[in-house]
Amino acid sequence: MELKDNPGEWEGCRTRKLLNPDVFKLTALQAAPLLLGQHLVRRTEDGEIRCRIVETESYGGAEDKGSHAYGGRRTARTEVMFSSGGTAYVYLIYGMYHCVNVVTAAEHDPHAVLIRAVEPLNAADAEMMAAYRGIAVKKAASLSGGPGKLCRALRIDKSLNGYRLDDPGGPLRLEQGEPPETLDIVQAPRINIPYAEEYAPLPWRFYLRGNPYVSVIDKQAQSFHLD
Incomplete structure (x- = not known):
């Protein structure tokens, strides 16, 4: 896989503005497409890694049978889903893979958007992600195409569960990227x-x-079109 820096690419990342907080107030189904094109930023001891979100899944509240909080289930694992929108929900699957979600909607209303795939914004980010994965990446999707892969590439684990994604100094945050209505x-x-x-x-x-x-x-x- 080859990824070259382009000084004119992803101009939005230079502004480093946090994601519009109104997105966090939406239901998961409303927020999931709006998170596409936005930037997930991970602060590590080696520096920041910036990625563009390219795939999401909606888990829409207590009525969704696919949700961990279906039926209003509140456990030690799901409690974070009942937080106010803008909180990170990180959990472990199969005993070995972490997944990161964006909690949305109001407090006590468990909505979450799973981040399924991200794209590094430049070659330096890609190199750091590959180093964290400990692999030689030959195909883009093998680097961060899948919730477990992206969490390994960004060193996201349960230690980040419950962190706010709107904290400019936090270890994991969401920043504005491209206007979703311009995306295919x-x-x-x-x-x-x-x-x-x-x-x-x-x-x-x-x-x-x-x-x-x-x-x-x-x-x-x-095709999906934003109203």
């Missing part, structure tokens, strides 16, 4: 949630058409 967005069913029954086929996964970092391409994905 598609929607498709979420990945690997057959237990969600009638909620499983709903098109609540969103990604940027043609982006090489997207984890899974759905040939039947439909």
